Amino acid sequence: MTDIKLDILPQRSAVMADHSTELYALVRAQAPSRPQGGEADRIPLNLALVLDRSGSMDGRPLEEAKRCAGYIVDQLESRDRLALLTYDNRVDVVVPSTLVSDKGQLKRAIDRIYSGGCTALFDGWQAGALQGLEFAAEKNLTRVLLLSDGCANVGPTEPDEIVPQVSAALARGVSTSTYGLGHHFNEELMVEIAGAGGGQSYYGESAEDLLDPFQEEFSLMAALCARQVKLTLSAPEGIEFELLNDYRELEASTWQMPDFAYDGEAWALVKLTVPAELPNPQGNADIELLRAFISYTDVVTEKPDTRSYTLRLPRVAPDAWAAIAEDERVAGRLQEIRVAQMQREARQAALDGDWARVDAIVARAEAEAGDNAWVKEALESLKRYARGRDRERMSKEAMYMSRKLHHRLAEHDENARDYLQDVESTKAGYLRRKREQGKRMDRRD
Known part of the structure; x- marks a missing residue:
C-alpha cells in the first residue's frame, strides 16, 4: 500500500x-x-505514439522525433504495449498496438517514417486513442503521446471540437500528453488537449530540445x-x-x-x-x-x-x-500562482502587440517573485523575448511556464530561495525546475 x-x-x-x-x-x-528495488514494480504501460510527419517536419525535426520514438522503445519492457502511428493529411497505423517483444522490429518501423503533407492532428490523436482503448485496463497506464509542429488544418481543428473527445477518452481510461515542436504549433490547443486528457503538456523550441520532455514524461510514468x-x-x-x-x-x-x-x-x-x-x-x-x-x-x-x-x-x-510570521512554503507557492497569472497577462499583451504593457507586467512579476530564485530565473527568458519583441516565443514560453507553475509536482519541503541548475539537472525529470520550458536542461541560450 x-x-x-x-x-x-x-x-x-x-x-x-x-x-x-x-x-x-x-x-x-x-x-x-520509491521503495528499494521499486523500479521493477512500475505500472505496465500501454502507449500510442502519434507522430506528425507533415511537410514542415521534413529534415531535422522528423529525425529528432524518430530519435525520441526510439528512446521510448528503449525504455519499454516486454510487458508493455506500444502502437506507432503517423499523420499528415491522413493517418497511418505504422505498428498496431503490440507487446514490446521485438524492439528491433519497432525501431526499423520508426526508421521507415518519412515526411508528407498537411496536419490532420485530430485524426491522428483519435486513431491513437482507439489503439490504446483496445487494451486499456485498470492495471495499466494507457496514454496517447501526441507530437505536432504545426496547426491542425485537416478535419476538426478547434478546441471545442477536439477537447470533448479527449475528455471522453479519458473517462474510458485513455489519457493524453502533448508535445509541441518549434514556433508555429497551436499551443492553446495542445495545452487544452493535455489538460482534458489528464496528461502532461510539453514543448521543444527546436529539434534538439525535443528529447528532454520525452525523458521527463517517461520518468514520471515510471514513478507513478x-x-x-x-x-x-x-x-x-x-x-x-x-x-x-x-x-x-x-x-x-x-x-x-x-x-x-x-x-x-x-x-x-x-x-x-x-x-x-x-x-x-x-x-x-x-x-x-x-x-x-x-x-x-x-x-x-x-x-x-x-x-x-x-x-x-x-x-x-x-x-x-x-x-505571526508567514509560512515560507505557503508564501512561495503564492508567489508562483501570482506570477503564473501575470505570465498569462503578458502573453495576451504580446499577442495583442502591446509591448509596453508586456514590459510593465514582466516588471511586476519580477517584483512579485521576490526571493523565489527559480521563478526569477524563469522570468529572464520572458524579459529576453520581450526585448526582442518575439511574439511566438513569448507566447509559448509564457503559456507553458504558467501551466507548470499551476500543476507541477514539487520536492518534499522544497526551498523557494534555493535554485542551482546543476542541482536541478540531477533530479528526476518530473521534479526538475527548468529555467525555460522549451529548452533542454543544459541549454543556456
Whole structure:
C-alpha cells in the first residue's frame, strides 16, 4: 500500500478574533520515497505514439522525433504495449498496438517514417486513442503521446471540437500528453488537449530540445504510485474558499489533481475568507476552517484509497495575528500562482502587440517573485523575448511556464530561495525546475 501523507499548511497559524481574516492555505499530498528495488514494480504501460510527419517536419525535426520514438522503445519492457502511428493529411497505423517483444522490429518501423503533407492532428490523436482503448485496463497506464509542429488544418481543428473527445477518452481510461515542436504549433490547443486528457503538456523550441520532455514524461510514468486523483474541499458555513490552481473541476468543489509520483508533492493553494462573526460553539477551542479529502487509485494494490485532513486554528487578537510570521512554503507557492497569472497577462499583451504593457507586467512579476530564485530565473527568458519583441516565443514560453507553475509536482519541503541548475539537472525529470520550458536542461541560450 502506498502511504500518501495529506496535510494543510496555513499562511499564518491563527485567525483574527472579532475581525474578518483573509489567509491562504497550502494543501499538500506527499508521496513516499520509491521503495528499494521499486523500479521493477512500475505500472505496465500501454502507449500510442502519434507522430506528425507533415511537410514542415521534413529534415531535422522528423529525425529528432524518430530519435525520441526510439528512446521510448528503449525504455519499454516486454510487458508493455506500444502502437506507432503517423499523420499528415491522413493517418497511418505504422505498428498496431503490440507487446514490446521485438524492439528491433519497432525501431526499423520508426526508421521507415518519412515526411508528407498537411496536419490532420485530430485524426491522428483519435486513431491513437482507439489503439490504446483496445487494451486499456485498470492495471495499466494507457496514454496517447501526441507530437505536432504545426496547426491542425485537416478535419476538426478547434478546441471545442477536439477537447470533448479527449475528455471522453479519458473517462474510458485513455489519457493524453502533448508535445509541441518549434514556433508555429497551436499551443492553446495542445495545452487544452493535455489538460482534458489528464496528461502532461510539453514543448521543444527546436529539434534538439525535443528529447528532454520525452525523458521527463517517461520518468514520471515510471514513478507513478497513485492515479485518478481527485481533491474535494469543504468549509463550515460562513467561510468562503477559492482554489487558485487551475485544476480541472469535475463537479462542485471537486478537482482533478496530478497523479502522484514517488518523492513528489502534489499541491493546491486555497484562499480562505473567515468572517469576524463566525460562531464558535466550543468556546475558546480552535475553529475549523477547511476540510480536504483526496481519493485515488493505489498503483501498488490497484485498489481505491482515500485521505482526509481538517485545518483548525485558534483566534488571536489582531496585533498578535500581525506578529505571526508567514509560512515560507505557503508564501512561495503564492508567489508562483501570482506570477503564473501575470505570465498569462503578458502573453495576451504580446499577442495583442502591446509591448509596453508586456514590459510593465514582466516588471511586476519580477517584483512579485521576490526571493523565489527559480521563478526569477524563469522570468529572464520572458524579459529576453520581450526585448526582442518575439511574439511566438513569448507566447509559448509564457503559456507553458504558467501551466507548470499551476500543476507541477514539487520536492518534499522544497526551498523557494534555493535554485542551482546543476542541482536541478540531477533530479528526476518530473521534479526538475527548468529555467525555460522549451529548452533542454543544459541549454543556456
